[in-house]
Amino acid sequence: MILPIFIASLLFASSSFAAVQDFCVGDLSGPEGPAGFSCKKVAKVTVDDFVFSGLGAAGNTSNIIKAAVTPAFSTQFPGVNGLGISMARLDLAAGGVIPMHTHPGASEVLVVVQGSICAGFISSANAVYFKSLKKGDIMVFPQGLLHFQINAGGSPALAFVSFSSPAPGLQILDYALFGNNLPTELIAQTTFLDSATIKKLKGVLGGSG
Known part of the structure; x- marks a missing residue:
């Protein structure tokens, strides 16, 4: 009796998966929620929704960090909406740096295609993993x-x-600490930095307070 029930459940699961839509191209005219954008009507979907050409050109690295990130997220590339994937281009001029940062919603894989990049991360146990990549x-x-x-x-x-x-x-991280109006005294208490240093960093990164 158990085997027929098991087979029936597999068939039901298969038919359920078959009923799942192929894609959910993001409707960028609506709001983006925790699950992404709502789906564009299939009748209005074209091949261009699944093609993004923005990663072919270098980003502008004439800025304070001498770096540029060109994203191909659902906001720029609606075809990836709901698929659990996206990409970006990373340009680093000589001396360029992408400061300490985090992506709360995703893991990241980086592949170097030109030059040399020192990259690393810090675990929740404060272990450091870094290496120069070619x-x-x-x-x-x-x-x-x-x-x-x-x-x-x-x-x-x-x-x-x-x-x-x-x-x-x-x-x-730098902008989270010094690019807003969080009071200097609170930052000093939580980071052990002196007020003069904090105010200097706020001046560089556009913060106040």
Whole structure:
């Protein structure tokens, strides 16, 4: 009796999976919720929804960090909505750095295609894992952990990254501390930095308080 029930349950599960829609191209005219965008009507979906050409051009690295990230998330690339994947391009000029940051919603895989990049992350036990990567090397950064990338050579570096979410999220540690109006005295108490240093960093990163 158990075997027929088991077979029946498999058949039911198979038919349920078969009924799942093939894709959910994001309707960018609506709001983005925790589960992503609502689905665009299939009749309005075109092949262009599944193609993104924005990663072919280098980003502008003439900024304070000498780096640029060009995302292909659901907001830019609605075809990945609901698929649990996305990508980005990472350009690092000589001396460029992507500061300590975290992606709350996704793990990340980085592949170096030009130059040399020192990359690493810090575990929740405060263990540090970092290495200088060269062309063809791949490194993974587990979801939610602080990590960084630094140009380790004297010439521009290029990498492509993939994420396990169409909307991985981003929080940069420096901006979280010094790019807002969190009072200087609170930052001093929680980081053990002196007020003069904090105010200087706030001035550089656009914070106040």
